Amino acid sequence: MMTIIRVAAVLLTGFFVGLTLEGVSRKIIARIQRRYGPPWYQNFIDVFKALSKNGITHGWIFDFGILMALGGVIATLAFVPLGDLVAFPGLDNLFIIVYLFAVGALGMAMGMVGSGNPNSSIGVARALTQMLGYEIPYMISVSAVMYYYKTASVSELMLSQQDSWTLLKMPLGGIVAFISLLGMLGKKPFDTPIAPAEIASGPMVELSAKYMGLLMLMHTFSIFVEIGLFVDIFLGISNYWTFLIKFTVIWILATLISSVLPRFRIEQVVKFYWKVPLGLAFLQALFVLLGWVF
Amino acid sequence: MIPISYLVLVFLFGSVVSYLITKANRIVGAIFNFLLTFYALFVLWNLEIGHTEKLFSILEGVENTFKVSSLGKYFSIISLIVISLVSFFIIEWIRKKPSRPAAFNAFVLIMSAGIIGVFFSNDLLTLYIFWEIAVLGSFLIVPMGKEDSKKAAVIYVVTSAIGSYMYLFATFSIYNKYGILEFDQVSRFLLNEPSNLFKWFIILFIASAGIAKSGIFPLHTWLRITHGNAPDAFSAILSGQLVKMGSYVLAISLSVFPSTKLLASFYSGVPLLNYILIWLGNISIIIGTFMAIRQNDMKQLIAYSSVANGGYILVGLGVMNSIGYAGGLFHVFNHAIAAAMIFLSFAAVVYRTGTTKIDEMGGLIWKMPWTFVTYLVGIISLAGIPPTSGFISKWMIFNALLTKGMFVTLTITFIGSVGSFLYVFRPLAGVFLGQLKKKHYEVKEVSPVMLIPMLVLTLLTLFIGVYPKPVLDFIVSIENSLGIKPIEYSGTIIKTSLGQWDTLTVFTMFAVGFIIALVLYIIFPRGKKVELTDQYTGGEYLFNYDLYHYATGFYRFLERLYDKHPSFEKLYGMLVSFFKSMGEIINELFYKVSPSGYVFWISIVILILFWVRW
Numbered sequence: 001m002m003t004i005i006r007v008a009a010v011l012l013t014g015f016f017v018g019l020t021l022e023g024v025s026r027k028i029i030a031r032i033q034r035r036y037g038p039p040w041y042q043n044f045i046d047v048f049k050a051l052s053k054n055g056i057t058h059g060w061i062f063d064f065g066i067l068m069a070l071g072g073v074i075a076t077l078a079f080v081p082l083g084d085l086v087a088f089p090g091l092d093n094l095f096i097i098v099y100l101f102a103v104g105a106l107g108m109a110m111g112m113v114g115s116g117n118p119n120s121s122i123g124v125a126r127a128l129t130q131m132l133g134y135e136i137p138y139m140i141s142v143s144a145v146m147y148y149y150k151t152a153s154v155s156e157l158m159l160s161q162q163d164s165w166t167l168l169k170m171p172l173g174g175i176v177a178f179i180s181l182l183g184m185l186g187k188k189p190f191d192t193p194i195a196p197a198e199i200a201s202g203p204m205v206e207l208s209a210k211y212m213g214l215l216m217l218m219h220t221f222s223i224f225v226e227i228g229l230f231v232d233i234f235l236g237i238s239n240y241w242t243f244l245i246k247f248t249v250i251w252i253l254a255t256l257i258s259s260v261l262p263r264f265r266i267e268q269v270v271k272f273y274w275k276v277p278l279g280l281a282f283l284q285a286l287f288v289l290l291g292w293v294f
Numbered sequence: 295m296i297p298i299s300y301l302v303l304v305f306l307f308g309s310v311v312s313y314l315i316t317k318a319n320r321i322v323g324a325i326f327n328f329l330l331t332f333y334a335l336f337v338l339w340n341l342e343i344g345h346t347e348k349l350f351s352i353l354e355g356v357e358n359t360f361k362v363s364s365l366g367k368y369f370s371i372i373s374l375i376v377i378s379l380v381s382f383f384i385i386e387w388i389r390k391k392p393s394r395p396a397a398f399n400a401f402v403l404i405m406s407a408g409i410i411g412v413f414f415s416n417d418l419l420t421l422y423i424f425w426e427i428a429v430l431g432s433f434l435i436v437p438m439g440k441e442d443s444k445k446a447a448v449i450y451v452v453t454s455a456i457g458s459y460m461y462l463f464a465t466f467s468i469y470n471k472y473g474i475l476e477f478d479q480v481s482r483f484l485l486n487e488p489s490n491l492f493k494w495f496i497i498l499f500i501a502s503a504g505i506a507k508s509g510i511f512p513l514h515t516w517l518r519i520t521h522g523n524a525p526d527a528f529s530a531i532l533s534g535q536l537v538k539m540g541s542y543v544l545a546i547s548l549s550v551f552p553s554t555k556l557l558a559s560f561y562s563g564v565p566l567l568n569y570i571l572i573w574l575g576n577i578s579i580i581i582g583t584f585m586a587i588r589q590n591d592m593k594q595l596i597a598y599s600s601v602a603n604g605g606y607i608l609v610g611l612g613v614m615n616s617i618g619y620a621g622g623l624f625h626v627f628n629h630a631i632a633a634a635m636i637f638l639s640f641a642a643v644v645y646r647t648g649t650t651k652i653d654e655m656g657g658l659i660w661k662m663p664w665t666f667v668t669y670l671v672g673i674i675s676l677a678g679i680p681p682t683s684g685f686i687s688k689w690m691i692f693n694a695l696l697t698k699g700m701f702v703t704l705t706i707t708f709i710g711s712v713g714s715f716l717y718v719f720r721p722l723a724g725v726f727l728g729q730l731k732k733k734h735y736e737v738k739e740v741s742p743v744m745l746i747p748m749l750v751l752t753l754l755t756l757f758i759g760v761y762p763k764p765v766l767d768f769i770v771s772i773e774n775s776l777g778i779k780p781i782e783y784s785g786t787i788i789k790t791s792l793g794q795w796d797t798l799t800v801f802t803m804f805a806v807g808f809i810i811a812l813v814l815y816i817i818f819p820r821g822k823k824v825e826l827t828d829q830y831t832g833g834e835y836l837f838n839y840d841l842y843h844y845a846t847g848f849y850r851f852l853e854r855l856y857d858k859h860p861s862f863e864k865l866y867g868m869l870v871s872f873f874k875s876m877g878e879i880i881n882e883l884f885y886k887v888s889p890s891g892y893v894f895w896i897s898i899v900i901l902i903l904f905w906v907r908w
Contacts (some may be wrong), residue, residue, distance in 0.1 A: 007806075051814075056828075057821035061659055061666075061727065067815055071808030078803050088803075091787075093795040095689050100800065102679045102715065109719060110670075113727040116657065116826040121723055121844035128716045129852045132709070139708045140701060147699055152792040205830050210818045214811065266851050278705075285701040 006087040007078045011221075013085075014077050017244060018220035019043045025255040032259050043220075047213050055209025058115040062206075065111015066214050072104030073221045080228045081155040083243030092154045094142065094229075098135075101225060104218060105131070108203065115206035123202020126266045127186075127193035133273035134183030134190070140281035141173035141180075144288045145233055158232045165236040169294050173284040174234045176277045181250075183273065184226045187258035192266045227251055296337050298360045298414050299347050302424075305330065305407035313400035316388075320395045324388045327399050328381040331406060335374035338410070341367060343771070346416070353419065356475045361416035364772040365550070369542045370413040372627050375754075376534040376634045377406055379747035383638055384527050386743040387645060392438035392525040402531075405431030412539055417475040418465040418500075422458065425503070425539070429454050432536055436524045443523040446516075453516040457506025461543070464499035467492075481551045493556050494567055501547040501571065507540025508604040511577040515863045518585075521597030522650075526641035529593055533600045534634035541607045541626050544571075549776050554614050562698045564613060572612040576706045578605030581862075583713035588853050590846070592643075592721045593650050596636050599676065599717060602710050603629040609703060610691045616779040617697070617790050620769045621690030627758070627765055628675060628684045635672035635751045639665045642740045642748070643725060652721055653845040657730030657826065661737040666726045668748040673718035675755045678711055681801040683758035683765075686788065690781075693790045716849060724845035729826055731840050760801045761786060 023040040030037025057063055079092050079100065086092060109127065112120040146152050148170070149160045157166075167174035183190040194202050207215060231238065231246045238246055264272065287293065308330050316323025347360040381402070392398050408431055411424025429451065436447040469475055471492075472483045487493055504510075509517040517537075521529050547553075548568065557565035564572070582602025589595035603625065610622025642665045643658060644650055659666045675684035688711060695704040739745075758765055763786070770780040782789040786798040827839045836842055847853070 007803075011810075051818045054819050055821040056824045058824065058826060059660070063815070063821075067808060067811045070811035070814070071804060074807030074810055075800070075803040078807070079800075088796075088799060090794065091796050091799055093689075093793050095692055096680065096795050096800060099678065099685055099689075100680050100804070102677070103674075103804065106674070106677075106679065106715070106719075110722065110727065113723045114659070115829075116727070116729050116842070117829050118728075118842055118844035119830070121728065121848075124719070124723070125844075125848050126851070128719060129849060132712050132716060132852075135712045136705060136708050140705055143696055143701065143704055146792065147696055147701075150792065152693070152696070156793070200830065200832065208821070210815070210821060213818070214814060217814075267855055270852065270855065282701070282705075289699055289701070 003087060006085060009085060010078055010080070010082055010087050011074060013082060013244075014221050014224040015217070017247070018224050019047065021248060021251050022220060022223070025251065028252065028255050029259045032256075043216075047216050050213035050216065051210050053209035055207075055211055057211065058206060061114035062111050062211070065107050065109075065114055066211055066218075068107025069104045069111060070107075070214050070218045070221075072100065072102075072107055073218050073225065076100045076104060076225050077221050080225050081158065081232055082228060083238045083240040085240050085243075086155050089155065090153065094146065094152050094154050094157070094233075097154065097225065097229065098139070101222070104222065108215065108218065112203040112206070117206050119199045119201075119205040120203045122199050123193050123195070123205075126195075127203065129266055130183060130190060130193055130269050133270040134180040134277075137176050137273055137277035137281040138180035138184075140278070141170075141176040141284055142233060144173050144281070144285040145170065147285075148288050148293060154229065154232050158237055161236045164294070165234065167234040167236075170284055170288065171294075172280045172287070176281045176284065177230055177234060179277050180273070181226060181230050182254055182257065183269070185223060185254060187254050189258075189261045189264045190269055191258075191263055192269055195263065223251070227254075297347050298341070298362070298410065299349060301334055301337055302407045302411055305334070305403050305410070309400040309403035309407075312403055313396045316396040316399045320388045321385060323396065323399045324381065324385040327402060328378060328385060330403065331374060331378040331381050334406070334410065335371070335378050338367065338370050338374055343367060343775075349420065353469060353475070355473050356417060356419065356469070358420045358423075359416045359476075360411075360414040360420070362414055364768065364775045365542070365545060366413040368623065368768045368772060369538060369626070370410060372630050373409050373413070373535045373538065374406075376630055377402075377409075377531060379750060380527055380530050380534075380634065380638065382747040383530075383641070383744050386741050387527050387641060390645060391527075394438055398435055398438055398525070398528075401431045401435045402528075403431075405435070405531075405536075407431075409535065409539065413542060416477060418461075418468065418477070418480070419475050421543075422462055422465060425458060425461075428536070428539065429458070432528075432532065435528050436520055439525040439528070440523045442519070443525075446519040446523040449516045450520040453506050453513050456513065457503040460499045461503035464496050468496060477546070477550050484551055484556055490557070497547050497551060497553060497556070497567060500551075501544055504540040504543035504547065505574065508537045508544065508607065509540070509578070509601045510574050510604055510608055511581055511601075512574075512862060514578055514581060514601045514604075515866055517597045517601050518594050518863075521600065521637075522591055522594035526593070526644045527638065529597075530634045530637035530641065533596065533637055534630045537600055537604060537633075538626055538630055541604070541611070541622075544608060545611055545623070548611050548614060549619065549778070552777065561700070563615065564698065564700075568612045568614060572609050572700075572703060575605040575608035575612060576703055578602060578608070579706050579710040583710045583717065584856060584859070586717035587713065587720070587849050589717075589720075590652050591650050592640055592652050592725060593637070595652075595717055595721060596633065596640070599714065600629070600633060602714070603633075603676070606688070606691060606707065606710065609707065610687070610694065613691075613694045613698060613700075614778070615694055615698070616773060616781050617690050618694030619773060619778055620766075620781045621687050621694055623769050623772065624683075624687035624690060624762075624765060628687050628755075631751055631755050632672050632676040632684060635668050635748060635755070636676065638744075638748050638751070639669040639672065640721075642744055645740060645744070646737045647734060652724035652848075655725045655731065655734065656728040656840075656843040656845060657726070658734065658737065659726045660730055661734065662726075662739045664739060664745050664749065668752050669722065669726065671752045671755055673722060675759070677714040677718050681759045681797070681804055682755050683762065684755070686759065686762055686797070689795070690788075690790070693792050697791055716852075720848045724848060728845065729839045729843040731843075760797055762788070762797060
């Protein structure tokens with residue numbers, strides 16, 4: 001019974017905080033571009049408006065892919081500890097979270113390609129390639145952390161940072177994880193899969209109404225998983241409220257960086273990730289093996 | 295209790311019966327094959343561990359025997375699951391293909407007899423004999439496939455021979471030195487062996503048979519050609535079963551001869567020899583993954599993925615600690631089932647469309663939904679995504695590498711894992727999703743006879759993914775029998791030193807998430823169903839929707855980065871043409887058709903004879 005309440009709390013936090021912060025980021029981008037911008041609750045309006053309309057569908061795989069995407073991401077989010085709010089204590093293995101996350105990605109990719117539009121196929125091919133780029137340095141930097149603390153449980157990784165934050169102990173790994181985080185979030189300069197001006201928003205080209213709304217929810221939850229993991233692993237011990245504050249800081253930082261940068265081409269993304277962040281991640285792993293941790 | 299030797303004889307005799315029945319009626323012959331393999335599965339399931347049978351004695355002082363070990367039983371049950379389900383699939387498939395159904399059925403049984411013998415052999419020589427029977431049976435089936443398949447069969451048998459002759463050389467060296475061949479005795483003698491070089495030589499040469507068979511670098515090139523060109527249903531046995539024979543020999547060379555006790559540790563408890571083998575596995579993962587991303591032929595794509603997964607198994611087995619070894623063994627099961635599912639779904643697609651090129655198809659999901667479901671679950675398992683069984687073994691291998699601090703190997707396994715998302719998506723998008731081609735408007739789903747084995751495999755993967763106890767029980771008993779510390783698990787929770795996870799909770803949570811999404815989906819207004827041809831086209835008017843399908847060069851932007859990669863296939867091709875031209879020179883000199891050539895050589899020989907004055 002407590003598990004159900006905790007899962008519900010995690011999901012509701014994801015829903016309200018996530019959508020609010022997305023609205024805030026739109027406001028920030030607008031101010032950087034010297035516009036007034038929409039109100040902070042604009043994304044709530046968008047989601048409910050999209051959900052309530054009659055749209056079009058391209059058959060059962062299109063619908064099923066969207067359900068699998070949202071279901072997979074909801075399942076993943078439930079395993080992410082939000083500070084001291086842990087839905088499944090002891091079972092929040094990092095590998096599980098990373099790979100369960102892939103279910104959602106696969107579902108979305110499948111549904112969108114199922115729409116039969118080549119723009120979405122190109123977008124999905126790019127998204128998977130980008131994943132090959134950012135996932136490797138990210139996993140290595142996180143593995144170095146796991147090797148150092150001898151645990152793969154996310155909440156234990158958080159609780160082991162009593163003396164100082166992992167970000168300060170392993171600064172290179174933290175930087176790598178943050179750069180990879182930008183790629184995961186699909187923020188510029190890594191928004192190649194979406195690329196509105198090139199491939200008509202890529203995977204989302206055939207989405208309308210309810211389908212769009214469900215995928216907006218999925219996107220919100222994914223952001224929560226990605227940044228949540230970073231905050232838990234690198235930014236010290238936090239309770240529920242400090243977790244949300246750290247989360248907000250990271251999200252605003254990512255928004256600020258992305259709003260002033262242009263876009264990479266897809267092969268540049270892979271080349272970049274496999275040169276700089278992967279090299280730094282290896283360096284960090286070497287330092288951990290040698291015991292050079294601050 | 296039915297003896298194994300009896301079972302092998304039944305298979306060998308049954309192959310003749312099957313040949314005759316199939317001559318009369320193809321379908322009855324295929325049903326006979328299925329019943330026989332299913333019966334064998336039943337017999338093997340009930341075998342007691344430790345049961346021994348004497349066979350014959352070829353070499354002095356060596357009794358050739360069968361002995362049931364946990365390792366052999368595990369591998370043989372996986373094999374027979376794959377073979378019997380593929381045999382069920384063949385009942386329908388044999389109506390159209392292959393070119394010689396009677397010989398096909400007979401050779402499948404001969405091959406199965408060899409396989410059973412391999413897994414229960416108690417000494418190196420018996421293993422070799424049955425190994426060659428299995429190779430012979432499978433080698434004769436390969437040429438019944440596509441037009442290139444004769445060449446494929448030759449490449450297959452040559453590669454296999456390289457491995458098995460090295461194996462045989464090691465076997466006779468052992469016999470020369472110790473006069474015994476039983477596994478237990480060999481490992482006891484090896485433990486007392488002072489020469490490190492001899493231990494290296496024995497383990498490497500025995501492992502080379504496994505390397506050749508499971509398509510590990512540098513002997514990986516045959517997989518693409520053979521899997522790609524063999525008869526479609528037989529590719530499932532090749533990739534799902536025969537390749538696993540190689541993994542079995544690798545497991546024997548690394549664990550039955552306890553490599554960690556025989557050799558000194560090189561890096562965190564792993565000997566240098568294991569480390570070299572792990573590196574061969576790493577290179578296989580890299581080659582398999584990146585070459586699979588490039589393929590346009592769906593069977594060759596999964597063939598390359600078999601190279602990568604063979605690498606995973608070798609990496610897991612090579613680490614030789616409790617969790618890594620368990621991961622390697624579990625991956626044998628997962629890859630066998632997943633590869634069988636994927637190749638069977640491809641066989642169904644080829645059965646209906648007659649092509650294996652990804653960009654010649656598209657949108658088949660609307661015509662063959664159940665085949666699609668099989669493929670989908672197969673690739674989820676192959677890519678190692680929960681809640682299927684494929685994730686469990688990958689998780690174990692990651693954990694083993696992480697506890698050992700092997701970061702480079704860990705990186706490569708991550709690359710292989712994320713790369714597998716890329717390559718499995720290519721047939722998914724190109725063959726099953728997207729725009730349906732006009733020529734495939736009349737394609738129908740395959741018959742239930744073909745669907746049943748595919749769906750049984752699908753359910754098996756999902757079931758083991760949620761409730762892995764049956765496989766874990768096997769692995770624990772194998773690790774106990776080999777003196778490795780067994781993995782810990784209770785119920786559905788698997789534990790390592792790095793933490794634990796619960797398969798059931800993950801599955802339940804996924805189901806809950808899906809239900810939440812479904813509820814949201816149902817309470818909001820329905821969408822209008824439109825045709826696939828009703829698309830956003832950026833204002834263009836399209837006449838031919840066949841072309842509105844993105845499948846050619848799916849990852850071209852990524853492939854461009856490694857277009858100029860070094861190719862071992864080309865290197866071997868150069869070797870082949872070198873030997874060919876050498877052969878032609880000799881042919882030219884010695885076997886000249888003209889009489890003057892013969893006269894010339896005869897006079898030379900006579901001159902030499904006179905000169906030497908014999």
